[in-house]
Amino acid sequence: MKILTTIEELQEVRKEISSSVGFIPTMGALHDGHISLIKKARAENDIVIVSIFVNPTQFLPGEDLDKYPRRDEADKKICQMCKVDYLFMPKITTMYEKEEVLIKAPNRSYVLEGETRPGHFDGVLQVVLKLFNLVKPTNAYFGKKDAQQLSLIIQMVKNLFLDINIIACDIVRESDGLAMSSRNVYLTPEQRSEALKISKSLRKAGELVGKKQLNVETIKATMKEVMSGLDIEYIAVVNRNFEELTQVELSNTIILVVARFGNTRLLDNLWL
Amino acid sequence: MKILTTIEELQEVRKEISSSVGFIPTMGALHDGHISLIKKARAENDIVIVSIFVNPTQFLPGEDLDKYPRRDEADKKICQMCKVDYLFMPKITTMYEKEEVLIKAPNRSYVLEGETRPGHFDGVLQVVLKLFNLVKPTNAYFGKKDAQQLSLIIQMVKNLFLDINIIACDIVRESDGLAMSSRNVYLTPEQRSEALKISKSLRKAGELVGKKQLNVETIKATMKEVMSGLDIEYIAVVNRNFEELTQVELSNTIILVVARFGNTRLLDNLWL
Structure with missing residues (x-):
């Protein structure tokens, strides 16, 4: 497994791949839910790329951005064990500039999760679009747990005519039923x-x-x-x-x- | 020259092209300014794709959307004469759905042209991003006349990590100096x-x-x-x-x- 941190490294790697690419974008702190996505991607694609990036633009002021669990070393080991080919771990300044063209999710992003977290999904879509454009995956894997996020990503892919299959994956649970998070x-x-x-x-x-x-x-x-x-x-x-x-x-x-x-x-x- | 009107036709055509693609997105009513872009693209790429789409989202209420000059038949002849390979002429309902993930240009889109036309550049970026994702050009050609538009497109390409060269082309003028429009x-x-x-x-x-x-x-x-x-x-x-x-x-x-x-x-x- 190769760890990539810069845009240039990722673009160079991507240029050489002509077969299918499975992509799992994550914020790290990987658990069995993520692992199930990675395993599915491993089974269905020639190359598997995972990204770990705690995306600041999807956190609202006062939310748990600073406190969000970070376990880089454990995450690396998990990816290696799951036979991930490339792990992309960029810095914030690698992904964002001071001034940005923004993505705005449609109105239904302001109900439910979006009601308590207004603007959250704008940030999700922005980082997902950036990552999609960099990784150019054949298939991208998302859990059904973040159902509203999944629905908006599917809509973005449709609206923006992205040539990517979005694979919705079942929720993984602890043995007693608690959804992994x-x-x-x-x-x-x-x-x-x-x-x-x-x-x-x-x-x-x-x-x-x-x-x-x-x-x-x-x-x-x-x-x-x-x-x-x-x-x-x-x-x-x-x-x-x-x-x-x-x-x-x-x-x-x-x-x-x-x-x-x-x-x-x-x-x-x-x-x- | 082949005329394409649906997403499916364009995607099918694009899938078969492995060489360089030059793209000129336009709103039609082609004049010598556009022709200079097409000629440059023709000289620099294996395949040349032109789009003609009067994009409603970049017109503000009360602007000249309905009155905007439309000369489809003349435009087709011009493209044919310029040896364009594919001319993409979609309907509004082909390009847009009722609810949409939107693009929001940064603050500096609200000065100068954006001051009198607030939101105009959001619409420009949205349609350009859609077209870029469909056409996947190697090189895309824009006139320097719409300088602010050009600057924002360059920023979008950078922010969203699009793998496209934006080629800025000199303003073409009438013999007496009036900029073509x-x-x-x-x-x-x-x-x-x-x-x-x-x-x-x-x-x-x-x-x-x-x-x-x-x-x-x-x-x-x-x-x-x-x-x-x-x-x-x-x-x-x-x-x-x-x-x-x-x-x-x-x-x-x-x-x-x-x-x-x-x-x-x-x-x-x-x-x-």
């Missing part, structure tokens, strides 16, 4: 145990839908019951375009939950 | 004759600089004298980053003029 390390043991109610509420929602209970209010009420005692930020039932539904549409619905544990926000969701 | 057709014979004062004022400015007169106020005063009687919107002396100067910097200065003739705005400039 780099932010799980922030949890106290008590919070960690309480957090299980989130995935439990989604399993319950899935069961209800399985029994043909498609009414969104009923589903939400049951989920709230399961999550009693949690600081729920939102439960949302949306279609693939992130429009809220009153009735579940089979095979076009995502149920999303965010709950807060102190300053830590945990996301989870279920794609029906 | 699709909007010149709007001029009455009297306006047409008065408009000569614009290029004359720039020649005069060039002479002053040749005589080591680098004081911007003096140069502007002289230009105003030459353009007496004209409705001058602005005269600006800027560096390549479009920061206003008080003293001409040799080989890093652009002198810009905009004058109004009824509803028609004429631009001209001199790159020192």
Whole structure:
């Protein structure tokens, strides 16, 4: 595995590749969720490129940019073990200039995650577009956990006519059901145990839908019951375009939950 | 020459090209200015692609979008004569969806042209980025006449790490000095004759600089004298980053003029 840090190195490497490239953009602190993306990319492409870049433009003032977990050495080892070909780890000044042409996500980026984090998705799309243009992947791998992010990246690829396949990958969970997240390390043991109610509420929602209970209010009420005692930020039932539904549409619905544990926000969701 | 109208046609064609591609994005109503770009592209690339698309997102409400000159049949003949390989003429609905990921030009897009046309350059960058992603040119050709546009496109290419050479081409003029523009057709014979004062004022400015007169106020005063009687919107002396100067910097200065003739705005400039 070769570690690249400059634009020039990456461009030079890319120029020599004529076969398929699988790309996994990350903010590091790699966990089994990332590893599942890397393994899928390894199986489906000749060359695998991973980027680790804690992107400042997607953090709002007061968010956890400085505190965001950084584990470069462990991450390098993980990538090496997963047979990554190239690991791109640029500096902030390598990726950004003082003045920038910006990307603006559409209005639906201001609901749900975007309501509490206005502008967050603009920053996500900007860094993803930059990385896409540098890496020129055949296939790019994203987890379904960041569902709204995934939906906006798919829209950007469509709007800007990017020649890239976006591969949506299933959420990877701890054995007890908690969705993997780099932010799980922030949890106290008590919070960690309480957090299980989130995935439990989604399993319950899935069961209800399985029994043909498609009414969104009923589903939400049951989920709230399961999550009693949690600081729920939102439960949302949306279609693939992130429009809220009153009735579940089979095979076009995502149920999303965010709950807060102190300053830590945990996301989870279920794609029906 | 093959005319393409859909994304699929263009992508299919592009996939088969492995040699150099020269690209000239236009809004049609082709004149000798465009022809000079096409000829340069023809001389420097294996394949030449021209696009004709009157891009709605760069027109502000109340501007001349509906009135903008359209001469498709004449334009096709010109491209054929210039040995263009592919002419891309998409519909608006081919290029845009209802909801869009948008491009936002940096702050300096709101001075000069952007002051009277706020948001204009956002639309320019958006369509240029879309076209770049579709055409994937080796070299893209732009006239120096739209100096601010050119400067912002160069910045976008840099910020977004696009692998495209932007070729800046000299302004083409009528034999009497008037800069070529699709909007010149709007001029009455009297306006047409008065408009000569614009290029004359720039020649005069060039002479002053040749005589080591680098004081911007003096140069502007002289230009105003030459353009007496004209409705001058602005005269600006800027560096390549479009920061206003008080003293001409040799080989890093652009002198810009905009004058109004009824509803028609004429631009001209001199790159020192």
